[in-house]
Amino acid sequence: MNICVFLSAADLDERYTAPARDFATLLGKSGHTLVWGGSDTGLMKVVADGVQEAGGRLVGVSVDFLAHKARPNADQMVIAGNLAERKALLLAKSDAIVVMVGGTGTLDEATEILELKKHGKHSKPVVLLNTAGFYDGLKTQFRRMEEEGFLPLPLTDLAFFADDGRAALAYLESSLS
Numbered sequence: 001m002n003i004c005v006f007l008s009a010a011d012l013d014e015r016y017t018a019p020a021r022d023f024a025t026l027l028g029k030s031g032h033t034l035v036w037g038g039s040d041t042g043l044m045k046v047v048a049d050g051v052q053e054a055g056g057r058l059v060g061v062s063v064d065f066l067a068h069k070a071r072p073n074a075d076q077m078v079i080a081g082n083l084a085e086r087k088a089l090l091l092a093k094s095d096a097i098v099v100m101v102g103g104t105g106t107l108d109e110a111t112e113i114l115e116l117k118k119h120g121k122h123s124k125p126v127v128l129l130n131t132a133g134f135y136d137g138l139k140t141q142f143r144r145m146e147e148e149g150f151l152p153l154p155l156t157d158l159a160f161f162a163d164d165g166r167a168a169l170a171y172l173e174s175s176l177s
Contacts, residue, residue, distance in 0.1 A: 001032045001033070001095045001096060001172065001173070001176060002032070002033045002035050002059065002093060002094045002095045002096075003027060003032050003033065003034060003035060003094060003095065003096050003097075003098060003172065004035040004036065004090050004091065004093070004094030004096070004097045004098070005034060005035070005036045005047060005097075005098045005099075005100055006036075006037070006090075006097065006098070006099045006100065006102060006106050006109040006110060006113075007020070007036070007037075007043050007044060007047060007099075007100035007101060007102050007106060008042055008043045008044070008100075008101055008102035008103055008105075008106060009037065009039040009041045009042040009043065009044045009045075009069070010041075010042045010043065010103070011041075011042045011043075012042065012043050012101070015131075015132050016043065016101050016131055016132065016134075017043060017046050019129075019131045019132075019164065019165060020043055020046050020047050020050070020100060020101075020131070020165075021046055021047075021049075021050045022050075022164075022165050023047070023050075023098075023100075023129065023164075023165025023168065023169070024046070024047040024048070024049070024050025024051045024054070024056075025050045025051075025053070025054045026054075026165050026166065026169050027050075027051050027054070027056050027169065028050060028051040028052065028053065028054025028055050028056030029054045029055065029056075030056075030169065030173075031055070031056065032051075032056055033056060033057040033058070033059055033075075034047065034048060034051040034056055034057070034058050034059065035059045035060075035061070035090060035093045035094045036048065036058070036059075036060060036061075036090075037060065037061060037062065037063075037066075037086070037090070038060025038061055038062035038066075038070045038071060038074065038077055038078075039060075039062065039066060039069045039070065039071065040069060040070065040071035040072065041069050043100070043101070043102075045071070047100070048060075048071055048074070052073075057075045057076075058071065058073075058074040058075050058076070059074065059075060059076045059077075059078075059093055060074040060076065060077040060078070061077075061078045061080055061086050061089045061090050061093065062077065062078070062079050062080065062086070063079065063080045063081075063082065063083055063085075063086045064079055064080070064081055064082070067079050083105075083108075087109055087112055087113075090109075091113065091116070091122060091124075094124065095124060095176060096124050096125045096126075096127070096172045096175070096176060097113055097124055097125070097126045097127070098126075098127045098128075098129055098168055098172070099113075099126070099127065099128045099129065099135075100129045100131065101129075101131055101132075101134045107138075110126075110128065113126055114126060114158050114159060117158055118151070118152065118153060118158060125160065125171065125172055125175035125176065126158065126159045126160070127159065127160050127161075127162050127168045127171055127172060128159055128160070128161050128162070129162050129164075129165065129168050130161050130162060130163055131164075135161065139161050142155050142158075142159075143155060
């Protein structure tokens with residue numbers, strides 16, 4: 001399975017890097033391919049290292065203004081002309097999406113993927129990996145949107161919130177089997 005992971009390229013605390021490393025090892029050992037933003041820095045590097053060390057493949061999609069940070073030894077690296085093209089390529093190259101901890105870029109990617117799913121532009125499973133409760137506030141907001149009629153689909157049809165990498169991967173594998 002090609003699993004797109006949206007996540008931060010920042011250097012983060014061990015409470016985020018350790019679970020990310022564990023998830024990456026699970027992906028690689030399970031024979032899955034990581035499809036990611038291509039960066040060789042921060043949490044993106046941690047995940048790419050973990051997948052590669054565990055035997056998984058790496059498919060990166062960087063963007064022209066970040067190409068200097070692209071991982072040199074990925075199995076495949078594509079350089080998109082802009083962020084919109086990058087997001088479209090990441091979605092096209094993946095069978096499933098996992099949203100890990102991140103900043104505004106990660107949040108932008110997550111909401112676009114969910115908006116496209118809401119409108120039937122893809123049916124790929126989407127998991128928000130809620131490491132250390134990082135997405136608790138977003139989950140509350142989504143539930144309010146659902147309760148107050150802002151979501152035309154049940155939240156459970158749009159995304160699954162997983163507390164750890166094992167639950168995230170189990171959900172993806174059961175969704176695509």
